[in-house]
Amino acid sequence: MVVFDLQDDEVDRIFQALADVTRRDIVVRVTQREQSVSALAASYAMSFAAVQKHVAVLERARLVVKERRGREQIVHPNPGTVREAARLLEHFEELWRFRAQSISDILSEDREEDREEDREEDREDREDREGERS
Amino acid sequence: MVVFDLQDDEVDRIFQALADVTRRDIVVRVTQREQSVSALAASYAMSFAAVQKHVAVLERARLVVKERRGREQIVHPNPGTVREAARLLEHFEELWRFRAQSISDILSEDREEDREEDREEDREDREDREGERS
DNA sequence: GTAAAGTGCAACCAAATGGTTGTATTTGAT
DNA sequence: ATCAAATACAACCATTTGGTTGCACTTTAC
DSSP: OOOOOOOHHHHHHHHHHHSSHHHHHHHHHHHHSOEEHHHHHTTSSSOHHHHHHHHHHHHHTTSEEEEEETTEEEEEEOHHHHHHHHHHHHHHHHHHHHSOSTTHHHHSOOOSSOOOOOOSSOOGGGTTSSOOOO | OOOOOOOHHHHHHHHHHHSSHHHHHHHHHHHHSOEEHHHHHTTSSSOHHHHHHHHHHHHHTTSEEEEEETTEEEEEEOHHHHHHHHHHHHHHHHHHHHSOSSSHHHHOOOOOOOOOOOOOSSOSOOOOSSSOOO
16 A cells, blocks of 8 residues: 655664654754754754754755755755655554454453454444554 | 653664664564564574564564563564554654645645634633644 | 573674764855 | 854764674473
8 A cells, every 4th residue: 555665774764863862853843943054053952063963864864955045054854754754654553453363462452262353343443443552 | 642651762762673674674573473583583694692682672662572482482563662653753744734834845735724723712721732632 | 311492691893873073165244 | 355154074982783602591302
């Protein structure tokens, strides 16, 4: 259904870029309001060069793009990439929902004896059966 | 509805665990069929200890759990964590959709919907403005 | 009992990460 | 023309990462 045109190393870069609280915050900030690199740098208790590197990591992951405006670089979000990452995780969830037989007794409540429960009475509420985890 | 009860370092661990193609593959494999660590190790062109470390990274991120069965450890997925990560990314997407004015002409095509948000008709408490989504 | 399978863990190593400082370059303002 | 602001980038450093090998321990098989 969902076609993933992402290479493995692209996904690596995306998730690795998101694996840092400063970089996630940068993504949120530039989504709410486009900002220059130095404006971003003023927000964090680290050097300008450090923030510059974080932006570079996000740029390599295509989570943001930079646009030259005069002497400053404006950082824009690239929402398509966030979307692709979200779709990828939803695909993982789908895998789980598709195959949740014998693991279910560990993390959910299900008996293995009544295997056939494909009733067509109410198919609509099957979406969030095992979603009640905190 | 969706409250993010994840600490920053938990999110760090989740995304960092997902930032490796071997570990993502392990998550997919154990979702499709629960496997022991050594069964997993047989699938990859690396040492047993390396795979063991990958599983440990996934375990620290709570993306999988291990269950002792005799002399082997069965690796199970922890779908709740994948779900939480997916919700987090969807929250990012939502941020984007909520504030997409002047950047939109660069990267997207988004159209404007109901923009008015400040109806002061009968709010008794508006202290929970940023914790609540959807 | 002995052997092998499965695992845990420590030590080691190369490369990547996340920070620093310093220097150079481009651009805007005076 | 000069100077400051904004950025780029290199060098350096400590820590983490992703792999290895080796060894010890527990559990099953014979």
